Amino acid sequence: MARRHSLLARLLAMSVLVAGCSIGATAWLAAQSTNSAINQEIGETLATDAKIYDALLGHAATHPQWSGVQQLVAELAAQTGRRIAVTTTTRAPIADSGGPQDPPLPKTPSAVVDPLAVDPVLKPDSADSGIDARAVGxxxxxxxxxxxxxxxxxxxxxxxxxxxxxxxxxxxxxxxxxxxxxxxxxxxxxxxxxxxxxxxxxxxxxxxxxxxxxxxxxxxxxxxxxxxxxxxxxxxxxxxxxxxxxxxxxxxxxxxxxxxxxxxxxxxxxxxxxxxxYVSPAAQLFITRPGSSINSAVDLSTVGVARIAWTALGVLVVTVGVTALAASRLVRPITAITAAARRMGDGDRSVRVDTRARGEIGELAAAFNAMSEQVARSEQQRRTMVSDVAHELRTPLVNVRGWLEAAQDGVATLDQPLVASLLEETLLLQHLVDDLQDLALADAGKLRVYPEPVHVGALLEQVTAAHRGRAEAVGIELTATVDGDPDLTADPTRLRQALGNLVSNALRFTRPGGRVSLWARREGDHVLIDVADTGVGIDAESLPHIFDRFWRAEKSRSRDRGGSGLGLAITHHLVAVHGGRIEVRSTVGVGTTFTLHLPA
Structure with missing residues (x-):
């Protein structure tokens, strides 16, 4: 993109001429009067802030609670002429020397008073540990x-x-x-x-x-x-x-x-x-001027104020005129984008912005169009997912209802085989609901993991032991190999769930006499875990969709091979929440290999 079309470049070009004239006229007026005033103000402010901070820090170091600090705050405010307020970290008031006439506290506190984490700027003589020496407990x-x-x-x-x-x-x-x-x-x-x-x-x-x-x-x-x-x-x-x-x-x-x-x-x-x-909990300290905010004006000069004001007014008038002339051309595409955004908010997902603007505005229009397309795709995916969920739940529910009605009408006998069949359908429903809950937590960003040191070899043995009975029943060899003893910090329960989903899929699509193997090793700053099979494989056209929800290689959506179509989607989320990634390689008729890359 040519930088001459940049909105920033055009605004700078328009203002450089005006700014250049104003800088020479105002710099010498402001420099002399502001330097000494600012330095004096900063020095006094820092000294006062440090005094207030040290006094409150001493109170916190020797009291388990902040109760009773109001008197100290009032005394410090009387000595320094400042408004002093102490709040909890959630901004609940603890003590305040101000009154109703004072404005609300600023968003950013002046300091955090914590005797277990002393601010070295306000208390340079603090210990290397950051703990106040008065906190003896x-x-x-x-x-x-x-x-x-x-x-x-x-x-x-x-x-x-x-x-x-x-x-x-x-x-x-x-x-x-x-x-x-x-x-x-x-x-x-x-x-x-x-x-x-x-x-x-x-x-x-x-x-x-x-x-x-x-x-x-x-x-x-x-x-x-x-x-x-x-x-x-x-x-x-x-x-x-x-x-x-x-x-x-x-x-x-x-x-x-x-x-x-x-x-x-x-x-x-x-x-x-x-x-x-033994010490008070961390609290936020706000130090302002009584009756004004912390950013209230300071008298920076005793002479030349009128000249500065008139010069600034002249520069303002010229700047407004030049900017207004060019702004009309700059805001037209922004107005078009705003109108399109309103239409999208009203439910029109097909809206697009047609503009020939270049630079940042052109990039904004392109980004809006991309966002609109993504929203349309997400809406379509949502509708598809609702349909898929209904489809997945309907089959076991119809089976359960049909057999129960048959038993109620006396057509079928509620014997042990029938109870086992109904239990199997119920477990299928429970598995599907659990998978949907995991996906809902992942979408909401609430899928939590609890990392701890994990012995990779023991973890792979647990996964293979859980699936060995099924593998032996169909004549499939299931093995696990670990190179060395790689260090890994992860949630063992969630990692077993992810590997279990991959092993279940591998066993499902591997013919009798085949082999499913797990292999873990350390490469650089990652631990790699492979789940490889000698199954039917996945064609290249289907590979980009294997982590989509309810996706199956069988276009007929048959359950002959089992599975809800959610296992790989959940596995993808579980690996991502660990800060890792998952990749897949597959050859039709040869087999498939899933590789988990996890931070060591």
Whole structure:
């Protein structure tokens, strides 16, 4: 397509002349006045947002629910002059400093307050795990434990000060008090001897050991660490990794559980799972200006506003005039497409757009015509499917009704063979209804799969075992082969259903003495599973239709070979919902091979 016919190119050509004149006139007026104002506004906004975010994050990290946050929101709003609103992830209000005069909240929140997933932009000093340091959960000490640790730390501090050390007490978020020695102030030396020997200053941790052993681990910390190790080791076990060899008594705070790059993911996941009941659920934070939206105007300049306004008005008038002149020619084909769309909405499926326009409008018309044809085909397929469903249901229902009426009139005896025949017809109806339900779920996008690691060899053995009795009854050899041990993550139930449909079809169309084989192997990043038979084959004309609903190779739609005509359609959907694809190769009189390509 020539780009000169592009709608975008024509609009750009019309506006370049006007825009070029306006840019030179307005750029220098706006640049100086906007740069400083924007930079100042952004800096103040980010600092204020970070302050509000950190305060609310601290509340969420130390409270299991958001109840009681309204007072904190009101205090922050009074300090910052902002309207602050906190809602659930479904936008249900939790707290709001605004009033009825304020407009609705914007569509996009300013941030998501989640102590288990800290925003590194608003809190750059957050830990690599993304968990707020104030979220300690079960590590929070009891009052008695806190007092005992504090007294122990005070004795250490007094001892260190007696030795001339500058020692301070620091309380961790868990409530544990620790002693911190200021290294730059330390100056410990041994008594002078002859010759004079000066000892180097030991590090802070070693100098604390001069006075007493570190405070013991409390029962609360030990139990919390034990719970955390159970969660982490369960995750590591699922990934085939060795558990952490850590004693619960050696960890006194949540971040103290050391991890390697291989175990970090499980350690972080275990911490989040342990802390979840102790922190508030994730909430959306909205920060706006009182009485206006977040995008309200900012005074960008104190001079030249009138000149900018008059220049913009002149550019607007010229642009409107030039655009209106050309728009009349551009909108005519769009009007034709709109009229055709209305006719299609009224039920006319044969409507088409006849336009000689090129570029994007021509492509739009072609796309509309293609869509109209597809809608017409879908309507015809729907009518055909209704007719096919009625046909498939009618035969077993007529059989059941006929035999029951005959038994009621005394013409037939309701003996065991007749009951077995009626049961067979009922099972056929049930199978057809189940197939239709699977197709309805697939069409609605609700056909769910539950992936899990699958042993391909065991899966193929299950499928062959389920069909081996039928194969032996008609003298067909049924085998399964697996090359290596390919990794596969899939829904085993749905995958067995798909392979079972293919094996059933293969047995149905393979003559006695033939062979049906399953073969699985790994190729690149896919696992391939073949279902091959030595049956009658499928002609080239029928191959494009084998996944259509109710399609059968027999034009007479006979049930002599069984099947509802839905098995391959369901199989196609089952493979697609796994993210794979299915292909078929067939030679008449030689056999057919279906190949499933599934992501490894």
């Amino acid at each position: 079960p590590y929070r000490l009891t009052d008695a434990e806190r007092e005992d640790i504090r007294q122990h730390a005070q004795r250490q501090q007094a001892c260190l000060r007696a030795r001339g050390e500058q020692a301070t007490l620091v309380e961790l978020p868990t409530g544990r008090t620790t002693v911190q020695v200021l290294d730059q102030q330390a100056s410990a030396r041994v008594p002078p001897t002859f010759p004079l020997v000066v000892a180097p200053t030991p590090p802070p941790a070693e100098r604390i050991g001069w006075c007493a052993e570190p405070p013991p681990t409390t029962a609360t910390e030990t139990e919390a660490t034990r719970q955390l190790l159970e969660l982490v080791n369960a995750c590591l076990s699922r990934q085939g990794l060795e558990p952490l060899a850590v004693a619960p008594e050696s960890v006194v705070f949540p971040e103290g559980l050391q991890s390697t790059p291989e175990t970090k993911r499980c350690v972080d996941a275990g911490r989040r799972e342990q802390l979840a009941p």
